[in-house]
Amino acid sequence: MVGQEIISQGLQLPLPILITLLGGMATPFIGLISEKMRLKLTDVWMVLVSALSLYGVYTLYDQVSKMPSKVLLIYSWGQAPPFGGCFEIDMLGVYMAFSIGLLSLLVSVYSISYMEHETRVPEFNTLVIFMVSGMYGIVMSGDLFTLFIFWELMGLSSYVLVSFLKRKWGPIEAGFKYLIMSATAGAFLLLSMALIYGMAGTLNFAALASTLRGAPMTPWTILLFATLIVGFGVKSAIVPLHTWLPDAHPEAPSPISALLSGIVIETGLYAMTRVLYIAFEPDFFKMPIAALALVTMTVGNLLALRQNDLKRMLAYSSIGQVGYMLIGISSGLTYGLLGTCLHIFNHSLMKGMAFLSVGSIVHETGTRDINKLKGVGRMMPWTTLSIFVAFMGLGGVPGTSGFISKFILFNASIGAGISILALAGVLNSTLSMAYYLRVLIALLSKRTEDTIEAKEAPLLMVGVGMVMAVLIIVLGFYPGPIVGFASEASKSLIEGLGNYIGAVL
Amino acid sequence: MIAMFFVLSLVLVSAVLAVTSRNIIYAVVALLSTNVTLAMAYYMMGAPMVSLFQLAIFAGAVVVFFVITVMLTSGGDMEYDIDPSPLMNKKTQLAISAIAVEILITAALGLRIEFPYMEYASSTIETFSISVGSYDDITTAVSQFLWQVRGMDLIIQSFVILTAVICTIAMLKMRREDK
Amino acid sequence: MYPIDMFIITTALLFLLGLTALVMKRDLVRLLIGIEILFNAANLLFVALSTQTPGMIDPFPQSIVMMALVLDGTVIAVGLALALNVFKHYKTFDIKKLRKLKW
Numbered sequence: 206m207v208g209q210e211i212i213s214q215g216l217q218l219p220l221p222i223l224i225t226l227l228g229g230m231a232t233p234f235i236g237l238i239s240e241k242m243r244l245k246l247t248d249v250w251m252v253l254v255s256a257l258s259l260y261g262v263y264t265l266y267d268q269v270s271k272m273p274s275k276v277l278l279i280y281s282w283g284q285a286p287p288f289g290g291c292f293e294i295d296m297l298g299v300y301m302a303f304s305i306g307l308l309s310l311l312v313s314v315y316s317i318s319y320m321e322h323e324t325r326v327p328e329f330n331t332l333v334i335f336m337v338s339g340m341y342g343i344v345m346s347g348d349l350f351t352l353f354i355f356w357e358l359m360g361l362s363s364y365v366l367v368s369f370l371k372r373k374w375g376p377i378e379a380g381f382k383y384l385i386m387s388a389t390a391g392a393f394l395l396l397s398m399a400l401i402y403g404m405a406g407t408l409n410f411a412a413l414a415s416t417l418r419g420a421p422m423t424p425w426t427i428l429l430f431a432t433l434i435v436g437f438g439v440k441s442a443i444v445p446l447h448t449w450l451p452d453a454h455p456e457a458p459s460p461i462s463a464l465l466s467g468i469v470i471e472t473g474l475y476a477m478t479r480v481l482y483i484a485f486e487p488d489f490f491k492m493p494i495a496a497l498a499l500v501t502m503t504v505g506n507l508l509a510l511r512q513n514d515l516k517r518m519l520a521y522s523s524i525g526q527v528g529y530m531l532i533g534i535s536s537g538l539t540y541g542l543l544g545t546c547l548h549i550f551n552h553s554l555m556k557g558m559a560f561l562s563v564g565s566i567v568h569e570t571g572t573r574d575i576n577k578l579k580g581v582g583r584m585m586p587w588t589t590l591s592i593f594v595a596f597m598g599l600g601g602v603p604g605t606s607g608f609i610s611k612f613i614l615f616n617a618s619i620g621a622g623i624s625i626l627a628l629a630g631v632l633n634s635t636l637s638m639a640y641y642l643r644v645l646i647a648l649l650s651k652r653t654e655d656t657i658e659a660k661e662a663p664l665l666m667v668g669v670g671m672v673m674a675v676l677i678i679v680l681g682f683y684p685g686p687i688v689g690f691a692s693e694a695s696k697s698l699i700e701g702l703g704n705y706i707g708a709v710l
Numbered sequence: 711m712i713a714m715f716f717v718l719s720l721v722l723v724s725a726v727l728a729v730t731s732r733n734i735i736y737a738v739v740a741l742l743s744t745n746v747t748l749a750m751a752y753y754m755m756g757a758p759m760v761s762l763f764q765l766a767i768f769a770g771a772v773v774v775f776f777v778i779t780v781m782l783t784s785g786g787d788m789e790y791d792i793d794p795s796p797l798m799n800k801k802t803q804l805a806i807s808a809i810a811v812e813i814l815i816t817a818a819l820g821l822r823i824e825f826p827y828m829e830y831a832s833s834t835i836e837t838f839s840i841s842v843g844s845y846d847d848i849t850t851a852v853s854q855f856l857w858q859v860r861g862m863d864l865i866i867q868s869f870v871i872l873t874a875v876i877c878t879i880a881m882l883k884m885r886r887e888d889k
Numbered sequence: 890m891y892p893i894d895m896f897i898i899t900t901a902l903l904f905l906l907g908l909t910a911l912v913m914k915r916d917l918v919r920l921l922i923g924i925e926i927l928f929n930a931a932n933l934l935f936v937a938l939s940t941q942t943p944g945m946i947d948p949f950p951q952s953i954v955m956m957a958l959v960l961d962g963t964v965i966a967v968g969l970a971l972a973l974n975v976f977k978h979y980k981t982f983d984i985k986k987l988r989k990l991k992w
Contacts, residue, residue, distance in 0.1 A: 216862060226869055233876065281862040288949060289859045328880035335873045342866070350953055354863055357960045358870050361967055365877040371974055381917065381971050388924045388964050389911060395931035395957055396904070402950060403938045406831030416832045425826055714891055718899050725903055725926050729910040734918060741922055748929055755940050756890065763955050764932075767962040772925065779969050780918055783976040810902050817898040825893050827941055839945040848946055855948040856955065867956055874963035881970045 216281045219292050219345050220261035221302060225338035228254035229331055236327025248317040251330040255313045255337065259306035266299045274704040275697060278347070286347070286709045287412045293347025295705060300546060300694035301344040301475050308468050308553045309337045311669050315561050316460035318665040319568060323458075329369060336362035336464070340472045347709070349398055349408040352476060356394070360387050360440070363469060367457040379452040386439050386449045394436035400429045401484070411709035414483045414702060422489065430490065433480060434497075440473030442524050443531070444501045450524060451508075455516035455573065459564020462516060466523045467557035471549045474527065478534050478545075482698055487537030494535035495623050502528030506633045509640050515563050515573045518640060519556070522599065525633060526552050529611065532618050532626045541617035542695035543688075548610035550687060551598065551680075555607060558673040559595040562588050565662035565670070575647050577657060582648030584659050589648055591670035596641035598677050601634045605681040609688070714754060719814060720747045723807040730803050734784075738776045745769035758845050759852050896937035903930035917972045917982040921965055928961040 218226075232247055239246035269277050280291035313333070320326050335358060342355030364387070368380025402408055404425065405417040420426050439446045454462045481490055505525030512518040526548070533545030565588045567573055570581060582589035598607035611634060618626040661667065680687055697705070721744055728740035745768040752761040817823070840851045856864070903926055910923030932954050939950040976982060 216865060218862075226866075230869070230872065285859070290863045324885040325880055325883055328876055328883070331876050332873070332880065335869070335876075338869075350860075350956070351863060351866075354866050354870060354956070354960065357964065358866075358873055361870065361873050361877055361963065364967060364971070365880050368971060368974070369880070371881070371978075374978060377971065377974050377978065381968075381975060384964075384968050384971060385911070385920055385924065388968065389908075389927060391961075391964065392907070392924065392927035392931050395928070396900075396934065398953070399931060399934040399938060399950075402935070402953075404826050404828070404830050406828050408953075412832065417830045420830055423826070711891065715895065718895060722899065722902055722906075725906050728922055728926065729906055729914075729919070734916065737919065737922060741925065744926070744929065748933065751933075752936055755936060756946050757936050757939060757951050757954075760932075760936055760951050760954050760958075763958045767958050768925070768929070772962050772965050775966055775969050776918065776921070779973055783973070784982065810906075813902065814895060814898050817894060823894045823897050825897060827893070827938075839942055839947045848948075851946075852948045852951050856952040859949075860952050860956070863956055867959060870960060871963060874967055877967045878970045881967075881974055 217279050218281075219279055219294060219341070220264055221258040221306065221341045222292075222338060222345065224258045224261050225254060225334055225341060228257070229334035229338055232331040232334060233327060236331070239327070245317075245321075245326070247327045247330040248313075248320075251334060252310070252313045252317070254334055255306065255310040258337070258341070259303075259310055262299065262302045262306045265294060265302065269294055269296060269299055274708060275693075275701060276704050276708040278708045287407050287409050289348075290351040291347045291409070291709070292345045292351070293410065293705065293708060294345050295701060296697040297475075297479075297546070297694040298344045300690055301472065301549070302341055303690075304550050304553050305337060305340045305344065305468050305472070308464065308557050309333075311673060312460045312464050312467075312557065312561070315463075315564075315666055315669045316458075318663045319458065319460055319564060323370070325369075329366070332362040332366050333461075333464070336366065336469075340468065343472050343476055347410050349401065349410070349480070353391075353394060353398065356440075356476070357391065359469065359472070360391070363461075363465065366461045367453045367465070369458055369461070370456075375452075376456040379449075379456040383449045383453045386446070390436050390439035390446075393432050397429055397432040397436055400425065400432065404429070409709065410479070410483045411706045415706050415710060417484050419486060426485075426489075430485065430493075433477070433484075434493075437473055437477035437480070438497075440470070441477055442470050442473075442501075442527050443497055444504045444524065444528075447501070447505075447524050451517055451520045454520035454523065454560075455514060459516075459560055459567060462520075462564070463557040463560035466520065466560055467553040470523060470527060471530070471553060474530055474534075474545075474549070478542075478698070481534070482702075491535055491537055491621070491623075494531055495618075495626060498528050498531035498535055498626060499629055500528075501525070501531060502629060502633045506636045509637070512640075513575050515575055515578070515644065516560070516567070517573075518575075518644070519559055519563065522637060522640075523552075523556060525637060526556065526599070528633070529614055529630060532630060533614050535623065535626070536617045536621035538617055538621055539692075539695050539699050540613065540620060542698055543692050544610055544613035544617050546691040546694050547606075547688060548614060550691065551606045551610050551677075554673055554677055554680075555595050555598040555605075558591055558670055558677070559599065561666065561673075562592045562595065562670045565666045566659070568666070569659040569662055570657040572657060575644060579647050579650050580652030581657070581659050582645075583652070585661050587667045588662055588670060589645075591667075591674045592648070593645060594674040594677055596645060598681070600638040600641055603681075605677055606684060606687070607677075608681065609684050714751065715815065717747055717751045717754065719811040721751060722810040722814065726807040726810060727803060730806065734780055738773065738780060741776065742769055742773045745773065756845075756848060757852075758849055890940045890943065891937075893937055893941060896933060900930045900934045900937075903927075903933070915984055917975060917984060920984075921968050921972065924968070925961075925965055928957075928965075932957060932961075 339359030509521035533541040598605035601611040615627040724744040731737040749764040907927035939947040
């Protein structure tokens with residue numbers, strides 16, 4: 206009978222997902238206990254869960270590198286993979302899970318002191334744990350509908366986390382706009398799943414890679430491609446579907462801005478890359494994605510120039526960085542994907558650190574306006590130092606890890622034959638240094654009478670910023686381990702496709 | 711076939727009314743009627759479990775949420791509408807619905823849309839199709855399939871529902887410091 | 890049983906209706922009505938695919954639709970919670986009046 210089969214063979218999930226799901230389920234109860242005892246247990250619990258899940262990622266890395274085919278397939282009781290939901294973890298999944306785990310651990314430590322005087326903190330911690338769990342599920346899933354379920358899990362928590370500080374009007378408007386656009390994209394995703402099922406009879410990635418992959422360009426496949434781009438593009442902030450981002454990222458609380466800009470956008474980009482490389486040949490989507498990359502880069506960087514709001518400028522800069530990552534995806538080569546993976550990791554560290562440090566400034570002074578913050582840098586030296594390192598990395602100055610990933614990306618675009626992307630990329634990098642330097646000059650200039658008094662931020666916030674700054678500089682001079690990891694990851698998507706299919710069929 | 715045309719046209723007409731009604735209560739009732747007629751269409755297509763879920767979730771829970779939100783906030787005075795567009799009177803609504811139904815009928819009678827059904831399906835993967843018996847067979851087979859083949863997704867979906875509950879609590883909780 | 894043409898046309902028309910509602914309407918609740926129509930259209934296409942083989946029923950799309958229905962319901966519920974918050978602050982649902990965040 207069905208009931209006996211469930212109990213006897215059991216449910217198997219990858220370790221990070223299991224840890225975060227169970228941890229998130231336990232957090233409301235811990236919140237109840239901590240309210241009675243007047244302690245802040247949920248913050249510590251969130252850090253503990255993030256650290257344990259990072260350890261889970263490490264065990265996964267061990268398991269995956271020991272397998273001869275470098276692909277790990279996990280499915281539960283009696284569910285045959287061509288039809289059942291499964292988790293198929295290759296090196297790219299482990300790489301993305303590592304980025305997610307690292308950033309979520311750092312942000313959890315930061316948000317202990319950021320959310321100290323806020324209400325509803327247990328709900329905040331629960332939702333952060335569930336959002337991270339959704340992200341783990343997306344990067345490890347091997348089936349389109351499993352990806353959709355975790356996509357909705359990540360999305361639901363992020364809608365409410367954006368509009369968490371609901372005393373002011375801004376977050377609520379931003380959260381509602383984000384919800385409307387993201388729910389529409391979810392409907393487009395469902396439509397694309399219906400089209401894929403109608404054409405190929407399965408929703409499993411490995412089975413799709415063996416049947417739908419070489420399909421000629423017919424109107425139906427073009428429609429499928431368009432709905433996939435719209436469905437994944439809203440979350441990845443591709444122009445012209447990016448309009449929720451400049452409102453949502455500034456208005457969210459700063460740790461959530463760091464998580465959103467740092468890793469949620471990149472997870473959406475990962476999902477798009479995975480589905481595109483599985484369902485289509487690279488020649489199919491090289492030109493459209495290259496065009497999107499060009500437009501995204503230019504629009505993001507140009508619109509960041511006219512911003513006076515510090516976090517809004519960083520949000521537009523995120524859109525520009527997504528454009529760089531799209532360059533690597535459009536190249537269709539392993540080298541291009543190496544650049545994209547490396548840039549995803551670097552961007553999560555650098556943009557995360559930028560948002561966290563700017564969050565310290567906002568927490569101390571209460572304003573985000575650049576004109577009012579002239580000279581604040583002299584009163585908060587450590588924070589300004591971490592902002593300096595972050596901006597140097599984002600602009601691609603040699604000596605930080607950002608330079609290496611940008612170099613690889615532009616090199617790969619020349620190698621793929623679309624040299625205009627490299628030219629546009631270099632121009633955009635110089636453009637971005639313009640607005641980064643503007644902020645630094647404003648922070649370090651002499652104080653005017655508008656400037657608000659500020660003292661240095663609390664120890665935890667500054668400490669996290671320092672740790673990330675050290676990581677960025679060390680990786681800039683010794684990029685060996687991370688480049689090796691990223692190259693294994695990028696190889697597994699293109700050259701390891703045979704192993705990916707072979708694990709299931 | 712004629713019955714299915716009729717039901718699909720009802721779905722389209724209700725959807726047009728839901729989008730174009732000036733009174734928001736009428737729009738919510740039209741949304742309810744869209745979901746109910748869609749559930750009837752699902753039943754006629756041979757998907758009784760899906761029809762059940764559609765009635766229970768969409769036409770039950772979600773429409774009740776809409777009615778609560780609208781009534782508690784501004785729809786209490788029945789004439790409330792902030793889209794006072796002079797075009798959307800009854801004649802325009804009827805015209806748009808008539809055009810939609812006409813497109814439906816002409817397309818289904820004349821135009822043949824060649825959907826590449828299972829064109830790229832691999833012949834080595836066995837399918838799970840079951841033969842059409844009574845609706846009892848379909849119900850049993852679909853529910854068995856759901857638990858045996860897609861059970862893990864169902865369990866993860868329960869976490870999504872838990873997240874949605876916590877989201878709603880986080881949004882609507884009021885403390886003294888929030889005022 | 891039924892040819893798929895009329896289902897594809899209905900899906901396309903419902904999609905267009907939902908997108909029109911999202912683009913042209915100013916009331917927050919109407920935006921959510923538009924999203925619900927979009928979700929219904931996608932589910933209709935899925936269920937229509939399960940009836941294509943003559944004489945057989947394919948249970949796979951029906952299982953997917955059952956789970957997708959639950960997910961869509963939760964998204965709309967959270968959207969309504971956000972809309973209630975909007976109303977609590979500003980006593981109106983109009984997005985044109987409340988548009989504070991510009992370029």
